[in-house]
Amino acid sequence: MKMEDHLLYSLDSKGIKLTPMMEQYWSIKKLQMDKILFFRMGDFYEVFFQDAHVCAKALNITLTHRGKIEDNPIPMAGIPHHAANAYVDKLVGQGMKVAICEQVEDPALSKGIVKRAITQICTPVMPYDIDRTESSAENFLLSLKFDSKNKEHTSGWMVAIDFMHGTFRAIELKNREEILDFLELVRPKEFLNCTTYPQLDSVIEDALKNMGCLCTLIGPDGLDPKISNSDLEKIIPNFKNDSFLKQNPDLLEILRLQAFYIVATQNPTALQQIRPLKVIQKKEQLQLNAKTYYHLEILPQKNFQWNEYKQDTSLFHFMNATQTSTGTRLLREWFLSPLINKVQIEKRQNTVKHFLDSQLVDLQEVRRLLSPMRDIARILTKLSSGKISAQDLINLSQTIDYFQSLHDLLAPSLKDLNFSCELEKSEIDQLHQFSKLIHDSINEELRASIDNGNLIKIGFHGHRDELANIHLTINEKISKLEEKYRTEYQLPTLRIKSNNLNGYFIEISKGQSHKAPTNFQKVQTLTNGERFSSPELSKIEDSLVNAQEKLKKLEREIFETIKEQLFQISSLLKQMNEWISQIDAIQSLAFVALRENFVQPLLSDKKEFKVEGAWHPIIKKNLQGNFVSHNISMTTQKGLLLITGPNMAGKTTVMREAALIQFLFQIGSFVPAESATLSIADKIFCRVGAQDDIHHGQSTFMVEMSETAEILRHATKDSLILFDEIGRGTSTYDGLSIAWSLLEYLASELKSFTFFSTHYHELVELAESLPYAKNMTVKTLVDQDQIKFLYEFVEGGAKQSFGIRVAHMAGIPKEITKRAEVILHQLEQTHGINNEAKSKKSISTLTKNGAQQFELFPDLTIKNGTEKKNKHDKSDQLNQKIKSIDINHLTPMQALKKLEEIQRSL
Numbered sequence: 012m013k014m015e016d017h018l019l020y021s022l023d024s025k026g027i028k029l030t031p032m033m034e035q036y037w038s039i040k041k042l043q044m045d046k047i048l049f050f051r052m053g054d055f056y057e058v059f060f061q062d063a064h065v066c067a068k069a070l071n072i073t074l075t076h077r078g079k080i081e082d083n084p085i086p087m088a089g090i091p092h093h094a095a096n097a098y099v100d101k102l103v104g105q106g107m108k109v110a111i112c113e114q115v116e117d118p119a120l121s122k123g124i125v126k127r128a129i130t131q132i133c134t135p136v137m138p139y140d141i142d143r144t145e146s147s148a149e150n151f152l153l154s155l156k157f158d159s160k161n162k163e164h165t166s167g168w169m170v171a172i173d174f175m176h177g178t179f180r181a182i183e184l185k186n187r188e189e190i191l192d193f194l195e196l197v198r199p200k201e202f203l204n205c206t207t208y209p210q211l212d213s214v215i216e217d218a219l220k221n222m223g224c225l226c227t228l229i230g231p232d233g234l235d236p237k238i239s240n241s242d243l244e245k246i247i248p249n250f251k252n253d254s255f256l257k258q259n260p261d262l263l264e265i266l267r268l269q270a271f272y273i274v275a276t277q278n279p280t281a282l283q284q285i286r287p288l289k290v291i292q293k294k295e296q297l298q299l300n301a302k303t304y305y306h307l308e309i310l311p312q313k314n315f316q317w318n319e320y321k322q323d324t325s326l327f328h329f330m331n332a333t334q335t336s337t338g339t340r341l342l343r344e345w346f347l348s349p350l351i352n353k354v355q356i357e358k359r360q361n362t363v364k365h366f367l368d369s370q371l372v373d374l375q376e377v378r379r380l381l382s383p384m385r386d387i388a389r390i391l392t393k394l395s396s397g398k399i400s401a402q403d404l405i406n407l408s409q410t411i412d413y414f415q416s417l418h419d420l421l422a423p424s425l426k427d428l429n430f431s432c433e434l435e436k437s438e439i440d441q442l443h444q445f446s447k448l449i450h451d452s453i454n455e456e457l458r459a460s461i462d463n464g465n466l467i468k469i470g471f472h473g474h475r476d477e478l479a480n481i482h483l484t485i486n487e488k489i490s491k492l493e494e495k496y497r498t499e500y501q502l503p504t505l506r507i508k509s510n511n512l513n514g515y516f517i518e519i520s521k522g523q524s525h526k527a528p529t530n531f532q533k534v535q536t537l538t539n540g541e542r543f544s545s546p547e548l549s550k551i552e553d554s555l556v557n558a559q560e561k562l563k564k565l566e567r568e569i570f571e572t573i574k575e576q577l578f579q580i581s582s583l584l585k586q587m588n589e590w591i592s593q594i595d596a597i598q599s600l601a602f603v604a605l606r607e608n609f610v611q612p613l614l615s616d617k618k619e620f621k622v623e624g625a626w627h628p629i630i631k632k633n634l635q636g637n638f639v640s641h642n643i644s645m646t647t648q649k650g651l652l653l654i655t656g657p658n659m660a661g662k663t664t665v666m667r668e669a670a671l672i673q674f675l676f677q678i679g680s681f682v683p684a685e686s687a688t689l690s691i692a693d694k695i696f697c698r699v700g701a702q703d704d705i706h707h708g709q710s711t712f713m714v715e716m717s718e719t720a721e722i723l724r725h726a727t728k729d730s731l732i733l734f735d736e737i738g739r740g741t742s743t744y745d746g747l748s749i750a751w752s753l754l755e756y757l758a759s760e761l762k763s764f765t766f767f768s769t770h771y772h773e774l775v776e777l778a779e780s781l782p783y784a785k786n787m788t789v790k791t792l793v794d795q796d797q798i799k800f801l802y803e804f805v806e807g808g809a810k811q812s813f814g815i816r817v818a819h820m821a822g823i824p825k826e827i828t829k830r831a832e833v834i835l836h837q838l839e840q841t842h843g844i845n846n847e848a849k850s851k852k853s854i855s856t857l858t859k860n861g862a863q864q865f866e867l868f869p870d871l872t873i874k875n876g877t878e879k880k881n882k883h884d885k886s887d888q889l890n891q892k893i894k895s896i897d898i899n900h901l902t903p904m905q906a907l908k909k910l911e912e913i914q915r916s917l
Contacts, residue, residue, distance in 0.1 A: 014044050018060055022080055029080065031124045039112055039129065045227075046108040049090075049099065051127060053118075056098075056111075057089040069105055070098055096140035099133050106225045109133040131396060132276035135200035135225050137174045141393055146336035146386050147343075149173045152272075153199040153224075155190070156265035157209065168262040169193055170269055174277065176340060176388040177284045177585070179246075181262055182291040187214060188300070188721060189293075194218050195301035196310070196347060201225045203272055205233060233271035234264060242270035245282050255290065280395040283581055284388070297349035297677045298725075302718060303697040307670050308629075310346060326671055329629050330680065332602040334381035337388060337588055338595025345596060349677040351691055353614060359597070359679025362430055364611055366601035371424045374605065377598050380417040384410045387588040391581055394574065401453050401466055404573065407584075408449035411442050414587055421594065430597075432590040438583050445580055452573060464562045467569050475565050481558035488551050489515070496545075500528055504540075507548065515552045517543040600680045607632075609681035612672075613688045618729070620645040620669070620764055624685030627668035631683070639802035640685070641665050649785045651758045653778040654768040655809035656789040658817055661802045663699060665789065666733045666766040670695055673731050692731045692764070696722040699735040712741050719753070723761075730763040736770060747771045758783040775808030 014020050019037045023029065029037065036059065040048050047065060049056040058066045059077070063086040067074035070090070077087040090098045099109050111131040118125050133139045136152040144150070150173055157167040169190065170181045184190045191214065202224050204211065211219075219226060232238050243250055243266055250256055256263045266288075273282065304310045309326045327346055333339045350356045366372050385406040393399040418432055418439065425431050434442075452471045459465050467475055493507040496517065504520035516534055519527055524541040527533075531543035603609065607628060624640040631638035643665070645652065654662045672682045676689050698718050719737060726732055737753055738746025750771050757765050758781040778784040786808035815835065819828045896909055 014041050017041070017044070018080075018083060022083070027081060030078075033080065033085075035124055035127060039110075039127065043110040043129065046110040046132065047102055048110045048112055049095070050112045051092065051114050052089070054092055055089040056092055056095055057087055059085055059087050061086075063088040065107075066098075066102070069102055069107075072098075096143060099139035100143060103133050103135055103138055106135065106223065108225075109139070111139070131278065134227075134276065136172075137277065137396075141175060141389055141396070141398065144175070146389060147339040149178060149197075149340065150175060151178075151197050151199040152201045152203060152269070153194075153197065154203040154265045154269050155215075156261045156268075158261060166190070168259065168265055170262070170265050171197055171199065172269060172273070172285065174273075174284065175392045176337075177286040177391075178340075179285050179288050180291055181266075181288060182293065183259075183262075187212060190215055191218055192301040194222070196304065198222055199224050201227060203227050203229060203269060205229050205231065205268055207231050207234065227272070229268055229272055233268045236267065239267040239271040242274040243267050245274060245279070246270050246285055247288055278396055280397075280578070282395075283578070284391050284395050286585065291348065295351060297351050297674070297692060298694040299349075299674070300696070300721070303695055306697040306699045307667055307674075307695075309671070309674060310343075324629060326629065326674075329632070330599065330603050330675075332599040332606075333595045334378055334598075335384050335591060335595045336386040337592040338381070338599065341592040342596040342599055345678045349674060350679060351677065351693060353691060356677060356679050356691070357614060358429070359600075360611055360681070362425075362428055362597050363601045363604060363679065363681060365424065365428055366598050367605055372421065374598060374601060376420065377417065377594070378602065380413050380420070381591070381595050381598070384413050384591060387584050387591075391584060394577055394581070399574065399577075401459065401570070404449050404453055404577070405455055407577075408446040408453075411446040411587070414591060415439065415443060417591075417594065430593070432586070434583060434586055434590070438586075441580060442583055442587065445576060448573065448576065452569065461563050461566045461570065464559060464566065466566045472565070472569060475562065475569065478558050478562040478565060481562075482555060485551060485555045485558075489548075492547060492551065500526060502526060513542070514556075515544075515548055517545060517548060519543065600678075604681035607683060609683055610686060612676050612682050612684075615688050615690045618647050618650075618690045618764075620673070620689055620731075622669070622672060622682070622684040622687040622689075625668055625672060625687070626683050627664050627671065628683045630664060630668075641668070641804040643669055643804065645764045647762075649783065650762060651754075651765045651767060651778075651781070651784040652787045653754065653774060653784055653808070654766060654787045654789070655770070655772055655775055657791060657809070661789045661804075662768045663735055664802075665804050666699070666735065666768060669766060670697060670731060670733055692729055693727055694725065694730040695732075696726055696730060697733040698722060698737065699733055715739075716749075723756075726761060726763050728762050732757070732763050732765045733768075734765065735768045737767075738769075738771070747773060750774060751777060754778070754784070755781070772809060778808070 017040075019029070019033070020041070023037060036048075036050055039050075040059075047058060047062045049058060051057075057077070063074055066072060067088045070088075072088050072090065074086060074088050076084040078085055095111075099111070102109050109132075110129050111133065112127050113130045114125045115128045115130070116126045131137075131139070134152075136150045138144055138150075151171045152174070154170045155167055156170075166183075166185050166187075166189075168181060168183055172179050182193065184193055190212075194215070195218075199219075199222070202219050204226065206228050210216075240251075247253070247256075247266065247270075250263075250266075256266070299309070305312055307326070308324065311323050311325045311327065327343060331339060331342055333342055350359070366374055366377070387407065387410060390399065390403050390407050393403055422431055432439075452467055453459075454465055454468050456465070464479060469476055469479070489507050493505065496507075497503055497505050502519055502523050504523050506518045507515060508518055509515045513534065517531060518537075518540055520540045521538075527541070527543055531545050533541060534544050535542040621644045623642045625643060626638050626640045639661075643652075654665065656662055668683070672684060672687065673689065673692055673695060675682050676687070677691065682689075698715065715737065719734070722732060722734075734753070738748075738750040741749075750769055751774060754767060754774055754777060757763070757767065758778075762783055775786055778786045786806065787804060788807050788809045790803040790805055791809075815828050815831045818831070819825070892913065
């Protein structure tokens with residue numbers, strides 16, 4: 012909403028007098044026009060004007076009015092301040108921003124209207140109630156600065172910040188594909204752009220909308236160095252001397268924009284939580300695009316919600332045996348940035364091996380110590396947002412204690428692996444002292460709070476204890492005064508009581524109330540008696556109230572002092588948290604390797620992929636051990652495996668397990684095999700599965716071809732590629748032609764390690780003619796009409812696909828499968844499909860050293876622009892073919908296919 016459209020703007024500009032409260036409201040609201048303003052009024056947050064209409068609808072609360080300005084009613088809605096968590100985050104979840112305006116002075120001490128100020132801006136990347144968010148998930152704010160030299164604006168620097176956990180990354184993306192991939196994997200909550208930048212690429216804009224990402228526009232001030240440099244200095248100290256930023260002005264500009272926005276919307280102390288900027292170099296990582304991550308189910312599907320984690324069937328879920336939230340986030344980061352550096356891979360693998368050596372490390376003890384540790388990053392975020400609780404401090408103290416025990420257990424052995432904690436002994440002692448401070452000062456009882464006057468432990472602060480003990484002496488004084496009044500005024504039914512509404516009062520029964528002395532002031536009449544106050548009782552009560560207020564104030568001061576000390580050691584806690592996350596992620600890999608009997612792969616300096624007794628970890632787990640393992644071998648001499656065989660035999664499983672083994676190897680993990688020797692791949696590509704992209708008007712076949720084209724653009728000889736059933740989305744002839752040509756290119760030109768699964772058995776002979784290729788199949792046993800899958804991965808090509816038998820096993824009616832067998836026999840006789848003699852002749856003719864024309868179906872091909880002579884006259888052959896068609900047994904679709912076949916023969 013524009014400020015000019017607001018009713019108060021119109022009234023103010025006309026000089027109409029506003030009430031002091033409305034003046035204060037408007038002075039704050041006009042600076043927050045793009046946000047819902049929650050205005051603190053006593054025990055409620057109230058929203059006015061258009062904000063009230065929005066909240067009433069979005070939150071299903073009552074819309075009412077608070078007075079008028081001239082003849083204009085003031086729309087108003089409100090929520091109790093103690094219930095704000097659910098309401099605010101519900102608005103944020105709907106893509107809105109909420110500005111929290113608090114009373115920043117004690118109403119009892121204020122003169123005139125209470126001072127108010129914005130204390131927090133709640134957005135999708137910084138929710139109001141941090142405890143309600145999923146600790147394992149990340150909430151990224153993203154910004155993109157297009158390359159100023161790229162006229163199409165499809166490349167540039169992307170910067171991502173997660174406030175709650177301090178993650179701060181930058182990555183240069185070279186094209187639209189890389190940008191979309193990054194968006195798919197990171198799935199930002201908010202996207203920041205500048206009004207002076209060119210309009211977003213429509214495809215990128217659509218992707219953000221489909222993710223439900225909030226898009227925020229910032230004016231040109233965010234790019235002005237005079238304004239934003241001071242903001243950037245708070246996030247990247249001494250950035251002006253950073254040579255990398257000087258060499259990348261586009262990155263520096265987008266960092267300025269983000270810094271401007273962050274400082275404007277977040278508490279300044281929140282900036283301390285942001286870790287140093289990490290620039291991601293894609294060339295230094297094993298590269299997988301988003302489609303590959305999802306096709307291979309390495310990560311949860313893009314529509315996955317973290318609250319569905321127990322139902323997740325991804326590799327990440329399988330490998331995630333972390334004990335802490337921070338460990339889970341780091342393991343996911345490893346999954347998103349697999350290694351390509353030999354030294355780094357070996358270091359991580361050796362650390363995993365170290366954790367598996369029971370003589371050096373007690374893995375179960377490591378997991379026991381990690382399990383109760385809390386998320387320090389989130390505790391520090393709550394500290395910076397002013398929402399840290401006493402329980403958070405207690406949890407932090409316990410985490411420090413467990414850290415010390417874990418450090419003592421691991422430090423001696425990890426030192427040799429260059430994996431030790433970076434904290435010095437004096438710094439660890441400093442953390443210990445803070446933990447002891449919490450233990451000595453904060454009361455761990457559930458009902459302990461400042462309001463109850465028992466947040467601070469007895470014995471920690473002398474004056475606090477004196478104030479807390481006043482109520483004990485007050486009780487004694489009350490008892491003596493009660494006895495005095497009974498005796499002096501002969502009122503045996505007199506009692507001195509108290510409640511939260513009236514405080515202390517004297518209660519006398521109905522029958523004796525007339526005997527109350529004149530210095531008793533009546534305060535309330537009851538059915539069975541009267542209530543009074545007295546000067547003596549009021550004096551005692553005043554002293555108690557005064558002591559209670561002093562006690563609350565003192566406990567609050569003590570608590571604030573502890574928070575200040577926590578701020579001072581926050582950098583040490585971040586380092587501690589980093590080490591904990593590293594240990595947790597490593598032990599997770601070790602624990603899974605031990606549980607699943609994984610093996611450490613050997614890293615080969617030459618290009619090879621050799622595994623024996625390999626398995627797909629998730630499928631094996633689902634089959635409860637009834638999994639037939641596989642032997643897979645690829646070398647520089649034979650690096651393309653053409654896999655044929657029937658559906659359900661396990662072709663895709665073999666391909667997927669090989670890719671997962673390569674991936675696990677390059678995150679530094681052990682792998683699911685009895686033995687493995689692997690070389691480092693630069694990229695993994697996967698073209699598996701068939702699906703439409705109806706949102707962008709792409710058919711199954713178009714999606715298949717688009718993904719294949721993308722692979723061919725980026726793959727190198729060091730890549731690992733999985734192709735499954737290329738060409739199935741079009742006609743048989745077209746599909747076979749594409750698969751044929753692609754196979755030749757992969758085996759003769761690209762020469763990457765490739766798994767090529769197909770149902771085109773005509774390609775078996777082609778693979779035999781290509782030196783780099785090798786035929787592989789999955790063993791099957793045929794007994795009459797029955798087929799049994801043995802799941803063994805063996806060398807050789809399948810002679811048939813058994814599709815009709817599989818259809819019969821699946822429950823297709825017998826009359827359909829019988830008819831299919833007749834049609835198949837006719838097709839084989841007519842076109843030579845699966846005819847070994849004709850196939851061999853075609854192969855010899857179509858290899859690159861032979862003729863260039865496609866002669867797999869000799870009767871239907873053209874050579875040198877003239878028709879081939881046939882043994883019989885063409886018209887006679889056509890007549891005979893038409894006469895042979897059994898019209899009574901053709902479906903409409905089959906009839907159309909026959910007609911198409913006849914047209915092709917003309």
